[in-house]
Amino acid sequence: DIVMTQSPDSLAVSLGERASISCKSSRTVLSTSNNKNYLAWYQQKPGQPPKLLIYWASTRESGVPDRFSGSGSATDFTLTISSLQAEDVAVYYCQQYHSIVWTFGQGTKVEMK
Amino acid sequence: EVQLVQSGAEVKKPGESLKISCQGSGYSFTFHWIAWVRQMPGKGLEWMGGIYPGDSETRYSPSFEGQVTISADKSDTTAHLQWSSLKASDTATYFCARRAIRSTVAGTLDDALDIWGQGTMVTVSS
Numbered sequence: 001d002i003v004m005t006q007s008p009d010s011l012a013v014s015l016g017e018r019a020s021i022s023c024k025s026s027r028t029v030l031s032t033s034n035n036k037n038y039l040a041w042y043q044q045k046p047g048q049p050p051k052l053l054i055y056w057a058s059t060r061e062s063g064v065p066d067r068f069s070g071s072g073s074a075t076d077f078t079l080t081i082s083s084l085q086a087e088d089v090a091v092y093y094c095q096q097y098h099s100i101v102w103t104f105g106q107g108t109k110v111e112m113k
Numbered sequence: 114e115v116q117l118v119q120s121g122a123e124v125k126k127p128g129e130s131l132k133i134s135c136q137g138s139g140y141s142f143t144f145h146w147i148a149w150v151r152q153m154p155g156k157g158l159e160w161m162g163g164i165y166p167g168d169s170e171t172r173y174s175p176s177f178e179g180q181v182t183i184s185a186d187k188s189d190t191t192a193h194l195q196w197s198s199l200k201a202s203d204t205a206t207y208f209c210a211r212r213a214i215r216s217t218v219a220g221t222l223d224d225a226l227d228i229w230g231q232g233t234m235v236t237v238s239s
Contacts, residue, residue, distance in 0.1 A: 040225035049229035
């Protein structure tokens with residue numbers, strides 16, 4: 001299976017400041033057939049199901065604020081929240097869907113400082 | 114409205130069987146993969162497996178193969194997750210989620226999980 005490793009496990013950021021989360025995969029998730037990275041980011045708030053934020057590593061899902069952005073390719077990816085808002089306090093997960101067996105990162109908890 | 118609605122919370126004893134459901138509406142249920150994801154209390158997300166309702170092709174994570182059965186009924190647009198003999202370690206919240214289909218210049222591509230059910234909490238305790 002492809003192992004997804006996020007860092008840090010948690011971070012505290014002041015209101016309006018930038019938050020960055022790293023996600024590394026043990027094998028490439030870049031498809032050679034269409035040059036797309038099969039990497040998604042999800043946000044989960046307490047008591048709620050996850051919400052898709054980013055797919056194909058950098059494409060924002062419809063309705064997701066543009067302060068959320070994704071970058072990276074192959075095995076190294078980053079989710080950036082450019083200006084943290086109170087409603088962004090949540091746990092964030094990366095997920096690869098390149099291999100037949102999908103895998104999630106362990107999650108990164110983002111808190112307000 | 115596109116949505117997945119899951120069955121309600123369950124409390125079971127070890128060794129009992131269970132089948133939980135996930136009903137899709139507002140879209141063509143047949144053409145989108147449905148995934149099942151486990152979240153144990155206070156823990157992260159684990160992909161268990163998925164099913165393509167169109168032909169019932171099923172895939173399982175090695176961690177869950179043989180432990181659960183995933184099925185789907187096209188006629189009532191419902192996917193199911195079932196256990197034949199529950200263990201205390203099956204205590205968790207289970208989410209179903211739809212795999213998106215994206216249009217590109219080269220055609221359509223299966224993508225990430227864009228629509229999620231609300232979750233079904235399963236408690237297994239003697």
